[in-house]
Amino acid sequence: MSNYETVVGLEVHMQINTKSKVFCECSTEFGAEPNSNTCVICTSQPGAIPILNKKAVEAIIKTGLALNFTVNKQCTFARKQYFYPDVPKNYQITQSEPPLCSNGKLAIAVDGKEKVINLTRIHLEEDAGKLVHEIGSRKLDYSLLDLNRASVGLMELVTEPELSSPQEALEFLTELRTIVRYIGASECSMEEGKMRCDVNVSVRPNGQKDLGTRVEIKNMNSISGVRDAIAYETERQIEVLSRGGKLVQETRLWEAEEGITKSMRSKEGALDYRYFPEPDLVPFNLPDSFIEELRAQVPELPKARKARLIKECALSEYDADFLTSSKQIADYYEEAVNAAKNKELAAKPLANWISTELSGKLNASGKEISESPVSSKDLSKLVSLILDGTISGKIAKTVFEEMYEKSVDPESVIKEKGLVQISDESAIIKICEEAIGESTKAVAEFKAGKERAIGAIVGLVMKKSKGQANPQIVNKILIEKLKG
């Protein structure tokens, strides 16, 4: 085993889920025509003045409250200065001290045990634009600039250096993403650049208190990439140290295809950002009532919800995990349970229907549960119809197909197709007698003691009744007839 331990801290940038940018009214729509979502403010033309989007502040505070942060009531902004073509002002407006939120906590599960990671801060800042250096395969001798993303609101969450393995980082990011999505503060989709991560990695001999030389890996855009980069970097650093080498503090880039990190720039000539208070945005104080209003809007978080569902709905750990993996799914499930005639009985079958049939279909068509053609109420009705014996589980699958394809309610499908289960004994007796008459071989085998042979007769009954005979009644009558 290695004599070194890994120390990881994360800086996570999440795009705030607001319709307009943080300092102007431009749309934040993803994938729009380059430079179509821009105005004089986000392109920083003369006379432009930033105006703060209140919704962005709200989203950060809600996130902070969900992650046990202290919300700082004082809100001030600063200019962080550096020249770069995709930063239209050549400075970035960012929140200065204090950040909106400080000292938070997030618990993650590591090998079945809980570990609490301390969170340093969350602050508000604006995003930069995007430089396009190549289009398709043709290398350009110039660069193109797309400012659609410039001045989109970001929240930057910084952790203490308390993660100690690639797996922990993965668990942390997954948990963080689930919570932030629950709150609706960010979509956190890494493929759309709505969640990006800088990773600080260092190693130190086991037992040493001081941190080792830190390497920063910039702009990671997938959670598995973060895990792999930490694994690679840990090995690289241990290797350098074991052969007596020295590490330099530097910024590195993750080359996903090669699976390695590469040096980008050394930290020695540290940039002087010349921060100073943003004179256009007057510092202001957040009233307690405002913070309390937001606290009331923070939804029940996945962990608490999972525990509650296990208790209230008698769900398995596995089902509860799946159902609380997103707020939308959990909301859908609870709406369905609440609509059921018998909530206690419906809870488990509804969990099954959602995790298998419905999510299978949604996945196949690439839809989110919010776009489901089957409403939670209709799914609830379907399950109630099974429970009260109106249809069999098998018929229900046929009904569900129709419901999904045509977005209709189960009763109309059943009515239209005449799929009601036959539970009338006299009708079933008649079909059973016919079937016994036609199954000479199976009857003989059954009477000779081979009880399994009844299956063939049941099958015939079901076939004759077009699947509508109540299978339990069929079984009961056949046994009576054959034994009697």
Added chain:
Amino acid sequence: MDEILTVSVKDLRIKILSGEVKSVDAVKACYKRIKEVEPKVKAFLKLNEEQALKHAAASDKKIKSGVKCGILEGIPIAIKDNIMIKGESMTSASKYLENYVSPYDAAVIEKLKEAGAVFIGRTNMDEFAMGGSTETSAYQKTANPWDIERIPGGSSGGSAVAVSSAMAPFALGSDTGGSIRQPAGFTGIVGYKPSYGLISRYGVCALASSFDQIGSFSKNVYDTALLVSVIAGKDYRDPVCEPTEQTDYTAGLENPDTLKNLKIGIPKELSDYDTDGEILKSFEGVIKNLQLYGAEIVEISAPSYKYVPALYKVIMCAEVSANIATFDGIRYGYRSPNGISLNDEYAKSRSQSLGYEVKKRILFGTYVLGAKNYYRCYHQAQRVRTLLINDLNKALSECDFIFSPATLQMPVKFGEYLPEECDIFLIAANLGGFPGITVPCSFVKSHMPMGVHFMGKRFSDAKLFQAASAFERISGFDISKYPKI
């Protein structure tokens, strides 16, 4: 000179709205005067005669047909070249913005358009409003009409000269550290800088955002108050702009008893500076006159006046260094044709398009914000700023207005420099966000005008106009007197 040009906006407005004078004739009179005088003073960077006449004709038609007219319907106005008018060039007197066309209207322009004012041209200024003489313009130097060998002051020198030499009835300027009130004082007209937050800065090319305000030049205080009634008020696009209940700033200007109820504070610190002897003598006369009309004169003190030049320079340059950073040659404006790398492109675009004064301030601002100097310079200056504001608020609790000469020296000849304490009583208003107004009071030194300055509490602008107007009535300065050029 055409008689139209000698009347105040107050009277011109009545004449135009009553149909006695046509807006077209007023505009024509301005251009006629411009043709005579402009070659000597060079106040304008751009004139738009054709468009202005078209607008004036439309105003005349509107007035004749009895349609509801704007407050300033058909009145010509000159606009400083750092204020956005949609579709017009806006250079801020810099080569960098030589080809820049405003994509939108500044908030004040929207309001002026709604009020029916006619824009006759863009006035010259110091580059990006950096300077106190209108000599740093990348295009031309504007001359003082009272002595064309002297500076008109700055940075709004073009607007000051447009009004003082009767080429326009009034004009807009911007005031960051006395940039309206100093040239108004140097050219014998009324110059006004509002309380910080009274008038929206949206659409004004920023110099130092925590000081900048839009203000006006006019022949008398009433005209200023009339203009402010049009352009003041809450604008959600400028976060520092605060809502005010006042809508008519001309009310109470004629009150004959204003001076009898005024307590006027004279800063003790005035004697600490080397003030021009004739200005001082004249100012003493003014004080006696005020007392004669019933004003109470008290001595006040703000010991931190002495820090004004230094702390203004530090904070202003710090903000400049960030505000001008946007002019990098990448997205718009001047781009050097021969940059060979990204940093080279930045360096060449900026060195080739920005003037000496601008570069000097960027360097100084960058220096004071550097990690090594931040606490020693910038942070310290902000602390002293608070000290000064406290001093001034205390002084203003002991009197209604702080009263001083507008400037401590007379305008110098081109190429000469004014001492930096020349404007401290003006700059103090910007540092504290206080409103200030300069009013001409007399002629000194071979017929150069001099002005006095009233500074009031924040958002006491309406009261400031009443005091300045009362002073104007007793000063004996003939506002219809124009320089003979």
